Amino acid sequence: SNPLNMAADPKESGDEEFYTRWHPDGQSIAFFSNRFDRAGYDCAVHRVGIMSLGDGTAGMMPVQEKIGNQETLAWSPDGKSLAFSSKSCGGSGINIQLYLWQVDGGEVTQLTRDEFINAGPAFSHNGRFLAYHSFRGDNSEIILLDLQSGEETNLTNNPAKDSHPTWSPDDSQIAFVTNRDGNDEIYVMDVDGGNLQNLTNHPARDFEPQWSPIP
Template identity: 45%
Template sequence: NIELYIIQPDGSSLTRLTENGVSDSNASWSPDGRYVVYQSRRDGNSADIYIMNGDGSHSVNLINDPADSPLDDFRPRWSPNGDHIALYTDRFYDPVQDCALHRLAVMSISEGMDSFRPQSTRPGNQETFGWGADGQTIYYTSFCQGREQYEGEFYTWNITTDKVQRFTEDGLIKAAPVWSHNGRYLAYQAAVEGQFDLFIYDSETGETVNLTNHPSQDAQPSWSPDDSQIVFVTDRDGNNEIYIINRDGSELRNISNHPGRDYEPTWSPVP
């Protein structure tokens, strides 16, 4: 049973936010740090999207599918400008075009389900995504587009124009793209010799650096509010732990240090 917690960057003040008989996961903070959006099955068989206060109170279901609905909505991510939530959904599956059940979609916070719409131009197996700093562009990994197969490259989707473009083509399987708040750096995980390392791409210099370079699985990066540090999950201690590292690769430290599995870290926008 997965639950949501918050913790200080120094590893102190671990606080539980959710407590249910079902799993709550894939949390994302609102840009002002007041709310958390996440997925849960607490109201039935399907995964729905919820918003709660940053202290875990007053949880609201944004989707409200019937309890016996077979449709799942999951992995929500709040846009940097606070206007939209991007997520994966099963409700637009096309068996002719799609090689996976889910599609990337967006919904307006103010308009709710009336604004729910999928990426329509290049359906396919869209895995792991992150917002660009402009709040209009979503960067995502695709292992196929329609029935064409690709090797885990990054694509961009403009939610206003619905235009999709290929962003990378280097042969590495990549995932979990997340842009720094200032729009300069792209952190992501990429497969190197059988394991994932964390990389940082500098859009100003064009340089890409392997940040972790370790024979373990390093994944799920998230930027600190000032873009100086990255929090991520790693199994280098024998189980999944939450680590923080400086943007230059220095001062690596374990902040969770617990025998349980800890993963999917996301940094609050409020320092």
């Protein structure tokens, strides 16, 4: 193999890049970095940016919205927008909300408005729905957000910790991680939250499920 250093940071720069996600067309990468100018972004150490394979660091484009430190992210299937989570600036406690960045126009829309920790966004392949995990006190739930109507549905509604949703290729099921059996297992459920199945059923920890593509 012949790895290429896309960011090409000098060691003394202190710059960090992580959580890379390919654009659906395979020509650019979204990521988090602390390299962008942070004037006016008092609590935003890491911001989401986009880097094309052709331009490299010269073409890096960060989100301009003045919100907090940004976390997990996902491309929409059409590649026109990015969903990401961001910590709120100021206040007490930890509050993380989901946002949608329209990449071409630069507009950022807040998707969730509550007191919970919302992260791990995953788009359905038809682009209409966003699944994510929401930490609510001592447990976390898988939430389904209809991006057209704004309606939210708690798919798991269980005292266990449910997280890291990922869609089946035909959008009929969602795989996720749960500790409802005493340790982390991979479960799958229908998009209405029904028909739960434990796929791993093993005493070891199982996490970060991924579906194989349709042949």
